[in-house]
Amino acid sequence: MRHALGIDVGGTKIYSAVIDENGKIVSNIERHPTPATFEDIKNTFKNIIKAHEKDIDVIAFSTCGAVNNENNHILGSTGNIAKGYPDMPFTGLSSKPVFVENDANCAAWAEYKIGASKGTKVSVMLTLGTGVGGGIIINNELLKGQNGAAGEMHFKMYCDKRRKCTCGGWDCFEIYASGKGLKITAEEISKNPEITTYDVIEGVNNNDSMMIEIFNKWQDDITNGIIGLSNIFDPDCIVLSGSMAEFVDTEKIQTNANKEIITTPIEVKKAQAGNYSGMIGAALLAFEKGIK
């Protein structure tokens, strides 16, 4: 059985582990804080690789940022990570094959191979965290687009400029359906600029009617985005992952979305591939596409 060294690169942490062809983690999981500079990130990668290089067949990066169609280069900006990071020479880091893919795409692939969307024809995964990521799989292929940047969940929820999105545009799905979106909805309804997403979740658990109103509005926004994506893709399944996904009521979202979807009724499911789905998906993709 072949093995991959999976490396998951986020803005705050870098995880790594050895993963087999079944998507099973077969080593300890190493955790490093993401260094602040390009050189220190590169050195962290080198040290991780050095420790495992002789035992593995491919190095599989799951990274923040869009990744090109050749899976070796990051396209453009990547949020809160060192500025020069997109210039990382991934393929130069090892004599073994190196495969790179966007983290949301990797997580979607893990769900498709060993998780919630296993066996589906068309699936859309939404990562609901501080922001919103997307990974779309059609007939056993990731939707990558012209240059590899597809799956950005920046489509408008309103066209009259209400909320500025982190992307610089206005009123994208991300700025409504994310944790940040929940906080803004909470501020708008409660008129309290100090309110946190934690306050909302706790309030819902304590049956606080205003917190329930806030939460339902946020969940309706997620549902409205899912309706549009479903009419566009006619998917079997929408998978919700990320830290905010644990709070949502998938059954309610599914029922309400299917009332408006005009293509085929969908299933809405929570992710099942676990916390390390990024590096697991990267490894499973690398076995299929990263070893020539």
Next chain:
Amino acid sequence: MRHALGIDVGGTKIYSAVIDENGKIVSNIERHPTPATFEDIKNTFKNIIKAHEKDIDVIAFSTCGAVNNENNHILGSTGNIAKGYPDMPFTGLSSKPVFVENDANCAAWAEYKIGASKGTKVSVMLTLGTGVGGGIIINNELLKGQNGAAGEMHFKMYCDKRRKCTCGGWDCFEIYASGKGLKITAEEISKNPEITTYDVIEGVNNNDSMMIEIFNKWQDDITNGIIGLSNIFDPDCIVLSGSMAEFVDTEKIQTNANKEIITTPIEVKKAQAGNYSGMIGAALLAFEKGIK
């Protein structure tokens, strides 16, 4: 060279012609009003087929309504055509192979093979008519979805229930970007319930400031939808077709959309495959996929 009998089925007219493998129409184009009943539509098909059957290799239907992934059966409702139409036994109409695809998908395929999106990796075609149709091509394949219904341009432009859409949902792209959408925008701004899309276009030509405002609002709605589709698909090219497309300023839409698109800049083009792109696309698809 092989030949297809292309038959384009709309709510008001049925067109037919013999088409070669280059997408060239090599016979007269026949026009029939679409009969009001299932039986009469079926008889019209039979008569068209009978006249050409011996000279062609495949029969290629471009039809209103979503078509299944096996390209032989219509899924669900099809707007203003005889009620039983989705039960049409297409494959039983001839001893020659019969291939069926949705009209917007066919037109998108014609643009991809011989028109505006020729040579692209990912293209999205929007048919701006009374409604809005969509056809999406990714890596030489039509996006069909779980059951064949993908490409429905029913994603929300607002989430606060402003306009009821023809699909039964609220505030879909279709009810803003279509001819019907332009009329509603005109009614809202002019406060005149009798205003027509023709009044708006004529007013724009006469430099009437209110008509220009209405038109620009409609065109901005089209642009806003294109921004979302572009971030989702990272396409090379958006093709605008249909009766309303002739009025839009593709250069302006392209410039404004690219200001907000965070994936890769797109091209916005008008369709080039002509008025019969539906049956031409059906024929070209049938040559590739309809003859076993």
